[in-house]
Amino acid sequence: MSLPNHGANPHRLFAQLGIKQPSNILDFSENVNPAGAPDFIKNDWGNFLPLLQRYPDPEGEPFLSTVANYHGISTESIVLGNGAAEIFSLLATYFRGNNAIIVHPTFSEYEATLKGNDVEIQHVICEDIASWKLPLDELQHAMQNADVLYLCTPNNPTGVLPPKKDIQQLIASAKSANCSIVLDEAFIDFVDEGESFINAVTQNPHLIIVRSMTKMYAIAGIRLGYMVASSEVSNEIQRLAPHWHINGLAAEIGAHCLSKEQDVFRQQACEYAAKMRMRFQVFLRENNCLVTDSVTNYVSFQLPNSEQSKAFFMYLLERGIVLRHTENFIGMEGAWFRVGMKAPEAMERLEEAMTQWFQVNSSL
Numbered sequence: 001m002s003l004p005n006h007g008a009n010p011h012r013l014f015a016q017l018g019i020k021q022p023s024n025i026l027d028f029s030e031n032v033n034p035a036g037a038p039d040f041i042k043n044d045w046g047n048f049l050p051l052l053q054r055y056p057d058p059e060g061e062p063f064l065s066t067v068a069n070y071h072g073i074s075t076e077s078i079v080l081g082n083g084a085a086e087i088f089s090l091l092a093t094y095f096r097g098n099n100a101i102i103v104h105p106t107f108s109e110y111e112a113t114l115k116g117n118d119v120e121i122q123h124v125i126c127e128d129i130a131s132w133k134l135p136l137d138e139l140q141h142a143m144q145n146a147d148v149l150y151l152c153t154p155n156n157p158t159g160v161l162p163p164k165k166d167i168q169q170l171i172a173s174a175k176s177a178n179c180s181i182v183l184d185e186a187f188i189d190f191v192d193e194g195e196s197f198i199n200a201v202t203q204n205p206h207l208i209i210v211r212s213m214t215k216m217y218a219i220a221g222i223r224l225g226y227m228v229a230s231s232e233v234s235n236e237i238q239r240l241a242p243h244w245h246i247n248g249l250a251a252e253i254g255a256h257c258l259s260k261e262q263d264v265f266r267q268q269a270c271e272y273a274a275k276m277r278m279r280f281q282v283f284l285r286e287n288n289c290l291v292t293d294s295v296t297n298y299v300s301f302q303l304p305n306s307e308q309s310k311a312f313f314m315y316l317l318e319r320g321i322v323l324r325h326t327e328n329f330i331g332m333e334g335a336w337f338r339v340g341m342k343a344p345e346a347m348e349r350l351e352e353a354m355t356q357w358f359q360v361n362s363s364l
């Protein structure tokens with residue numbers, strides 16, 4: 001079965017499977033903040049409209065300075081992106097023809113962008129998916145012959161954040177192996193800013209941190225992200241970016257998103273994600289599923305009998321419930337599903353449908 005490589009856009013999934021899309025669908029395959037975007041976007045929309053007519057600031061202001069203030073870093077160390085996706089594309093160009101390590105199962109864009117730039121890839125798989133425990137010895141060994149290591153922290157799709165000391169150890173090894181290390185912190189907003197390694201960049205010129213504005217602020221459509229690295233690396237990567245690549249609306253909205261006024265929005269999103277995820281993890285374990293040790297706003301699970309995965313996926317699709325399949329995640333190969341946390345009613349509908357499935361299928 002050939003399925004889309006990303007979550008969200010469920011109409012593509014139904015079209016690819018040749019199934020008529022039910023009129024009322026619940027999409028758990030995307031994992032942005034279920035609260036939606038902050039209220040100011042709707043309330044101030046009229047004030048943003050004039051930005052459509054103007055060329056944006058070429059440096060992405062006012063977002064650039066806001067990111068610098070938010071993290072207490074220099075603008076020189078920041079490169080803005082048309083989504084974190086653009087940053088990955090720029091990084092792949094930067095590492096063109098090099099040798100990279102990717103730790104799986106993980107976000108597919110690392111491989112997609114690197115492959116397009118003739119980067120040779122060493123695939124390292126975390127065998128224990130539920131704990132996503134990093135094979136530190138293997139990674140340290142692999143770094144001896146690599147130019148860059150990509151690590152997703154917290155990881156997509158497991159939601160696991162490796163212990164801080166493990167990441168610190170890898171950063172230290174990367175330094176001595178003269179290997180760069182890219183940490184994708186697209187989902188760290190749902191955990192704690194204190195877990196971010198952005199402030200370690202000044203002491204570690206090999207470290208590159210990628211952040212997305214999509215997930216916490218539910219603004220996937222306007223495309224905004226950034227990376228933080230030493231000013232030397234950032235300058236080189238900035239030179240690869242097209243002029244005016246940060247649209248004016250995104251720069252303005254992104255600056256408001258990171259303001260102090262959104263502290264409550266951020267805090268509520270973290271609390272909600274944690275509460276719903278823990279509830280759902282309990283539900284899954286009660287039904288004998290294998291569950292990832294996620295700390296963020298999504299979780300992955302495997303059925304007690306993973307041979308039933310395809311039938312289970314189709315059963316839910318026919319009821320208008322879309323999960324993120326894992327066919328294209330190395331190490332998962334369709335045996336797991338990822339679920340983004342949604343509103344309580346949607347979570348209840350999912351649990352009801354799954355309970356019905358378990359009642360009929362758990363003894364098979």
Ligand SMILES: Cc1ncc(COP(=O)(O)O)c(C=O)c1O
Nearest residue numbers: 083084085107156186212214225
């Ligand atoms: C781990 C991870 N990093 C980065 C991205 C890209 O985010 P953006 O929407 O900012 O391009 C995604 C999108 O799904 C993701 O899952």
